[in-house]
Amino acid sequence: METDNPGSAPAIKKLKILLAEDDKINQKLFSYMLNDIADELLIASTGVEAINLYEEHSDIDLILMDLKMPEMDGFEAVKNIRKLDKVVKIFALSAFAPETQSEIVNGNDFNDYVSKPIRKADLLKIIGEYF
Incomplete structure (x- = not known):
């Protein structure tokens, strides 16, 4: 991968990212961290909202899915998204090791x-x- 300058992180193409995270502080933190690579960042606060956003934006490149959220946890939300798309990259997010x-x-x-x-x-x- 190319880098913009020596010693920097690898250059990543601009991605359409769905962040499913119910904690507002973590939403801001991840937004900051993803700013350089996100062409578009969609934020869902519940598992149900994540599924709905994915149905509206099926061209998402990456989903960052918190495991513990209200209404529907990340495990269940991912099962529903996988019924729609087997290929999209989905990373689990958890503070519980x-x-x-x-x-x-x-x-x-x-x-x-x-x-x-x-x-x-x-x-x-x-x-x-x-x-």
């Missing part, structure tokens, strides 16, 4: 896992592995 990350990813339709809190450079590195 599982015994292993593979417990979250395997069998739950997630492509990867991001543990909160996360540093911007680490988030961009994980995203860069897919785009």
